[in-house]
Amino acid sequence: MQRFSISFMGPLVGILLVTGLAEAGEAKVATTRTERCANLSRQVDEALETHAAAMQVAAAKALQKKGKRFCANKKEAQGIRTFAKALKLLGVAPIDPDAVTPKTDLHSKEKKS
Numbered sequence: 001m002q003r004f005s006i007s008f009m010g011p012l013v014g015i016l017l018v019t020g021l022a023e024a025g026e027a028k029v030a031t032t033r034t035e036r037c038a039n040l041s042r043q044v045d046e047a048l049e050t051h052a053a054a055m056q057v058a059a060a061k062a063l064q065k066k067g068k069r070f071c072a073n074k075k076e077a078q079g080i081r082t083f084a085k086a087l088k089l090l091g092v093a094p095i096d097p098d099a100v101t102p103k104t105d106l107h108s109k110e111k112k113s
Helices: 002-026 033-050 057-072 076-089
Strands: none
Touching: 033 057, 033 076, 057 076
């Protein structure tokens, strides 16, 4: 009786492993906080270049510096919030890499008459 259960378990375990690996391959990997810090820091850099005439540039630069310090000191959540504040001062919405955005076709938009 034991022999039958052991020989039956081998193929069953194999099927479960293959199914689990297939599902894991389809799973979306979330962005880490460290990656998010780096992405937001780059976004603030870009926003500072494109919004150089904004009245709050000095404040945004100070917040960016503070955000970099938080991220470097393993306080990523505080750094992320600080970068978001800097972007808000510049009138820019932080890009969320984990958000699903609908694809739009810019060429098919109707022209208003």
